[in-house]
Amino acid sequence: MPTPAEIERNFTDIHPPLSQHDGLVESARCYFCYDAPCVSACPTGIDIPGFIHQIRSGNGDGAARTILRANIMGGMCARVCPTEILCEEVCVRNKPGDSPVRIGLLQRHATDPVLARGEQFFRRAESTGKRAAVVGAGPAGLACAHQLALFGHAVTVFEKQKKPGGLNEFGIAAYKTVDDFARREVEYILAVGGIEVRAGVELGRDVTLEELRGEFDAVFLSPGLGGVNRAGVDGEGLDGVMDAVGFIAALRQAEDKSRIKVGKKIVVIGGGMTAIDIAVQTRKLGAEEVTLVYRRGAEDMRASRHEQDFARTNGVHFRYNARPARFIGEGAVRAVEFTAGGGETVTLAADMVFTAIGQALGGGIPEGLTTTDGRISVTADRATSIAGVWAGGDCVAGGDKLTVTAVEDGKVAARSIHRFLGGCNG
Ligand SMILES: Cc1cc2nc3c(=O)[nH]c(=O)nc-3n(C[C@H](O)[C@H](O)[C@H](O)COP(=O)(O)OP(=O)(O)OC[C@H]3O[C@@H](n4cnc5c(N)ncnc54)[C@H](O)[C@@H]3O)c2cc1C
Numbered sequence: 001m002p003t004p005a006e007i008e009r010n011f012t013d014i015h016p017p018l019s020q021h022d023g024l025v026e027s028a029r030c031y032f033c034y035d036a037p038c039v040s041a042c043p044t045g046i047d048i049p050g051f052i053h054q055i056r057s058g059n060g061d062g063a064a065r066t067i068l069r070a071n072i073m074g075g076m077c078a079r080v081c082p083t084e085i086l087c088e089e090v091c092v093r094n095k096p097g098d099s100p101v102r103i104g105l106l107q108r109h110a111t112d113p114v115l116a117r118g119e120q121f122f123r124r125a126e127s128t129g130k131r132a133a134v135v136g137a138g139p140a141g142l143a144c145a146h147q148l149a150l151f152g153h154a155v156t157v158f159e160k161q162k163k164p165g166g167l168n169e170f171g172i173a174a175y176k177t178v179d180d181f182a183r184r185e186v187e188y189i190l191a192v193g194g195i196e197v198r199a200g201v202e203l204g205r206d207v208t209l210e211e212l213r214g215e216f217d218a219v220f221l222s223p224g225l226g227g228v229n230r231a232g233v234d235g236e237g238l239d240g241v242m243d244a245v246g247f248i249a250a251l252r253q254a255e256d257k258s259r260i261k262v263g264k265k266i267v268v269i270g271g272g273m274t275a276i277d278i279a280v281q282t283r284k285l286g287a288e289e290v291t292l293v294y295r296r297g298a299e300d301m302r303a304s305r306h307e308q309d310f311a312r313t314n315g316v317h318f319r320y321n322a323r324p325a326r327f328i329g330e331g332a333v334r335a336v337e338f339t340a341g342g343g344e345t346v347t348l349a350a351d352m353v354f355t356a357i358g359q360a361l362g363g364g365i366p367e368g369l370t371t372t373d374g375r376i377s378v379t380a381d382r383a384t385s386i387a388g389v390w391a392g393g394d395c396v397a398g399g400d401k402l403t404v405t406a407v408e409d410g411k412v413a414a415r416s417i418h419r420f421l422g423g424c425n426g
């Protein structure tokens with residue numbers, strides 16, 4: 001097993017920031033394309049050549065302003081966005097013999113100093129006297145709250161956890177967001193003023209949607225996905241079989257990661273980011289053998305090729321085209337039986353098994369909301385089927401489930417809410 005110091009080292013920043021010199025050199029690689037494809041590929045539409053040009057001309061703060069105007073979580077997105085399938089994939093320099101401009105790292109290069117100083121670029125408009133409620137303090141809720149506050153509305157955020165941040169705080173892999181960055185970013189967002197966070201208050205338990213609609217002029221729902229899908233096969237109740245999201249949350253909150261118990265032989269079932277993250281993080285905690293098993297082929301996995309390669313370089317083994325048939329053990333799990341593509345049975349020994357097979361809306365959907373495939377249906381403006389109620393982030397139907405898309409949902413909804421409340425500059 002690794003020593004506590006080795007574990008600490010294993011969880012350091014996977015993409016360390018660029019030095020001042022490297023930032024300038026990297027910014028000079030951009031062609032500043034007209035009709036830049038990278039901008040269209042960014043869900044929040046950041047003016048990428050614009051901010052890279054500002055870095056190049058020594059105006060780092062201007063670059064940060066350009067980024068944060070479009071995406072108030074530009075700092076977190078710089079760390080967690082799968083840029084290899086977004087802006088950097090379509091960069092015109094992404095071709096054989098060349099490499100894409102490292103947009104994510106440049107974005108971090110510009111925003112980190114501003115967040116470290118806590119400098120506020122944006123000022124709130126005069127108070128409108130209107131009040132909005134936001135349910136859930138994850139990326140969607142915080143982005144919406146920030147934008148609404150800038151418009152001059154008074155915002156109250158209801159968050160069931162004791163602290164805000166959503167999956168930025170409880171989900172994203174620890175080595176992507178080191179040094180308590182998630183908390184520091186939330187503090188930066190709230191410092192704009194006009195946003196009250198009521199932590200420990202849960203919609204459906206402590207307050208109802210009807211009550212919020214009565215008390216506030218508009219409501220934005222962004223509770224994410226609190227439930228997890230189950231494998232639905234025998235033995236799921238055995239000790240050592242657990243869902244990945246809960247374990248990751250405990251890992252993110254641990255003061256001392258070396259105190260987290262991890263098995264020797266681990267099987268992870270799933271094919272998305274969560275499956276990759278739990279596989280890599282358990283390896284970093286000291287698991288000897290980690291095998292990720294996915295029901296279809298490598299090309300069908302939701303995790304990008306880049307993420308799969310990253311897991312491989314961290315010693316994770318992959319098995320494709322196999323579905324769990326049962327978990328085997330007496331009291332505690334000791335193996336998992338899979339049905340493989342040709343119908344044959346494959347058994348993998350395991351003393352810990354993680355299921356990472358998707359999440360679902362937790363806590364029930366408030367009455368009257370139309371849904372699609374178990375998620376809240378919304379219009380292009382993120383309006384729901386109930387007047388005065390908007391929704392965004394992981395809880396809504398359609399779209400990629402990423403931090404950056406959640407931020408965009410919050411921003412778009414806030415503009416629509418502002419128009420609904422009589423504002424004209426949304
Ligand atoms: C393990 C994991 C790793 C991920 N890694 C990445 C990554 O590297 N890059 C990336 O782009 N995306 C990643 N994602 C996806 C990304 O985290 C989500 O898409 C994003 O956080 C969604 O934001 P949200 O605001 O909709 O929901 P959340 O972040 O889930 O926030 C919802 C908030 O609402 C609160 N809440 C829930 N129900 C209620 C209620 N009834 N009342 C009050 N509050 C409530 C929750 O406590 C939470 O704080 C990952 C997801 C997981 C699970």
Ligand code: SF4
Pocket residue numbers: 029030031032033036037038039048049090091092093101103
């Ligand atoms: S596509 Fe690449 S080269 Fe062109 S503007 Fe965007 S980052 Fe610069």
